[in-house]
Amino acid sequence: MNARTRPDGSLRSNRLLLFTERYQKSVLVGLIVGFGIIFGSLIGQLRADAWSRANTSGDNILHLVGQEVSQDIWRYGDTLAVLKEEIEAEAKTPLAAGKAANLSLASLSTMVDGSGDLFVFGPSGRLRERSYNFKSGLADASGQAFFTEQEHAAGSYLYVGTPEPHAATDHPFIWISRRLEAADGSFAGVVAGRFDIVKWMRLFERITLGPNSSIGLIHLNGQVMMRAPYTPAAVGRDLSGTANFERFRANPPGGSFVGTSRMSGTRQAYLYVQLPHLPMILTVALALDDIYAAWWRDAITFGAFFVGLVAVLSVMALLLSRALTLRQKSEERLRRLTDVDGLTGVYNRRRFDEALAEEWARARRAGTPLSLLLFDVDNFKKYNDLYGHQAGDGCLQQIADAAAKAAGRPGDLVARYGGEEFVVLLPATDIDIAASIAEALRQSVFAGALPHRDNADYGVVTISIGAAVAYPARDAAASAEGMVAAADRALYRAKRRGRNRVEQERHAAQPAMPPVLDDDAERLTAVAVYDGVLRRRPSAEFDDLAEMAAAIFDAPMALVSLVRQDWQSCVGRWGLSVGGFGSDLSLCAHTVASRRPVVVGDARLDPRFRENPFVTGEPFVRFYAGVPLVCERTGQRIGTVCVLDREPRPEVVPLQLHLLQGIAELAMRRFEQMAKEAAPGDSTAAASAPAAEAGPGLRRSA
Template sequence: MASLCATVLFESRHDALERAKENSRNVALVAERDIERNFELYSLSLQAVVDGIGRPDVMALPAHLRSQLLFDHAITAEYLGAMIVLDEAGNVVMNSGSDTPLKANFADRDYFTVQRDNPHAGLYVSAPYRSRLRNGSPSIALSRRLSHPDGSFAGAVIIAINLEYFHQLFAGLSLGRHGAVSLIAQDGTMIMRQPYDPAVVGRNIRNASTFRHFLAASEGSFSDTSSIDGVRRMYFFRNFPHQPLIIMVAEAEPDIYAAWRRRALTIGTLMGTFAIGFVGLSFVLATQLRRRMRAESELQLLARTDSLTGLNNRRTLGEILEQEWRRARRARSVFSLLFVDIDRFKAYNDQYGHQAGDDALAAVARCIGENIRRPADTAARYGGEEFIVVLPDTLLEGACAIAEKIRHAISELAIEHAGSEYGRVTASIGSASWSPDKDADVTQIIKAADQALYDAKARGRNRVAMCAA
């Protein structure tokens, strides 16, 4: 019996470590996706300026028109500085927000020298530095090269990111009292670390034992002692797929095993009071039951949701429609549906690829979910690029207002779509409603919403049309 109890405690300790690994991995993925998404948007803005400067007709425009055109897509956010254009000597020749260039030279910055010396640098992420334009605030910069028609160096386009963005992002992550999360360049430069210490930012840790693990694989986990604060932690790391960055999440071993130690002490105490067999068997049965319940819950969730978008799947939609339809007829209340379809999605898939198409579907699904607020309102993926939103107790006018919010939010994602007449991913939405004085069934409402969607497409797309069932 003592062996059984020891085995259970050992497994429980192993489970605590596995849970910590999974939690660290989830935290790393959340941070990575946030950073990757923002960097992708910043990169697109930089590329738009590079492309514009390469067009003689754009550069021939008056300064104020040229500035408006070049920086029309420049991203503005709380933690971003101005976008600047440097010539081959590092002098500012253009900048967003002003027709008059700043009088400054940045030829000594790595984001300039790397582009100058390497024609194939692409999107470059600089080391941390203190900004000369924003009162010395710690920042990093993203840059892209400008080239003359013969390929020689013509300058660089720069956008600065305040390190406070990473500080605030990491501060919102829960990692225990002694946990840490870091963003590290692949050359070993520390860009940001939480707990935050200004002295650590910019330090190079390439000689640390932990950093050698980061370069050995695209992602993984291990236990080691930090070279910064001497705390032993379980590390999870992941190299960014598209940027020269590494996200590292580490939970301290005392935090990981704190609950396990309390449990072990309790079991040890109970062994002196109760029969060892009763305690050991109860613990094993409870552990197995929890695992089974968790597995069944996860399987049930997977069976009801669409794996790509996280919305309800078509099977679940049928159950929801049937339930809400019966309730509406019984309570004689209004009942509305929205039929959402992404415009020219096949052309988007053909041009940008299926991965980009999946990302666009997921982004649109988030927009839909974020714009339906009541607990009874539900959304589901109907098939392909089509979604249905169920709005119980909602008049047609209210449904159209919600549809317009969803349509506007999707458009504001500003996902580039060269095959669309709007230049971005948009959606058309059909709205239909049933009221107690009408003789119709749920199938007719879906058909009515579909017809309204067809009308919205016929009237030019990126709009909302309504049809009473």
């Protein structure tokens, strides 16, 4: 037997092996690229972990050091407050001169022992009393900022100054002061503390940072109060006006950013916080080199391991290329048989097609509705181009999670339809419930606030949803494919109307065709007469009649129209801008055929109209009332006067129909008058519109 006709699989296997040998280099490259992606992801995660640890460490430093610095300042502030109260009390009920101040200083100076001294200055700035933890002092404070600030202050507050050199210790210190007031509220002097900030220097130096990182304390006026690593030149340096300092002040509670250090010139991650109720900003500057130093070591280690792994894989790939090819083919077949989409974790298209057929058959047997939601991510290509495909994959995963949560009932099925499109199958669900589920899903995605700069008007990721419903048991014309097509039409309608919205179609079947009239040829001849006249007259002459008809029913929409064989021309309009539409979409064709007024309380419940696109989509007609326009000379029905509403109405008052009939007669008299005023050749002008005009959709007037 010729090898080409063998029924066994040996020939096929040989071809697979030949294919593997021919493309073994491609297989090897694919493996290397695959492991490279894994390596890159691992390295990226390690880098992210290094950044996260650095931020956590910085936050801890800010908390601990900020707490310590604040306690030091408020220890002086509280001590000065006690001293202030006792001195002001002495002024109101005087003891021996200066006795209370002496007693207060003697008892309170122990609270700041070792870190500074307490001083009492009179209103002229002359020293009244002081403690002597350090020998050097200040005899006159009249020119000092801590004194003049309190002298001109509107009330008492805690003043915290900037660093100054200490003559005795050679360490910098700061002044802290409170205002003294006389009984009448006038300025009576200052109580002040001189705090030796060498304590902060020792505190900062205990913090373990990288060799290029630093921690700093900056006054709100821009002067550096303390810095580690410590240098005398750094303390007192003015940073006001620098870019980093302005960013510190722009967000008073605190924050973080990456910038360039003015002192070291290195790129650093800044974490900062303004100390509560104090004019000081505490910063931690972590050099990026320090943050990623350990990461670089790990990257080199993993890189060496990756190179070794690539070498081993290269050898193995050369030896096992045939087996790998066969295995890949087997895995591909298994993947095709699985039900779950590998990226999003929801069902795949194959499983959806199976479920749709199963649920359609079940709905037909049980007589229940079947709803479908079809949605996709708005401007997803722009999202991928802007943020990258990995971010796009993450976006799809979040969308899939939101859909799974929104459609969480037993029996609901969420599947990835293709690309960025998803589908939700909702058994035993009517269109109202389906629309509410769709709206909840849309709001959930919008509330997720996933940034999307190129999604105009929103700035975040949004989805557009098309909803459709079918009644397989009730409507033999409906089909599963038609329901999907209806949802697809609704989806693209949502796209056209601005995205980030839900649109719906009430049924997947085609709308019922209008009735065929026995005397349609004579009727169309009569229509042609008036249509020819109207071609030379503005349609606005009938708009007032449409407005009157809408007013009678208190309805938002009304039309005066001529109904041809394949086209309905709207010659008078109120609340609508349509110039005409195909007769297959026309509700008025049924009025013309009936020869009497037609009232439809709820179009969704009427088999003639429930699948009509004007009912399932814009303008979402629920109520219709129309009377025919009857030519007095020929008795033919040339059109209608009708009113429309988006809300159903259980009943109509007979007087309303009587008045609507009167408007129809008035419209007919206007037609007759126009025909008389027209030239003899005009009244018989051909009126049939070209077949190309009778499109399936709405025709908007100019």
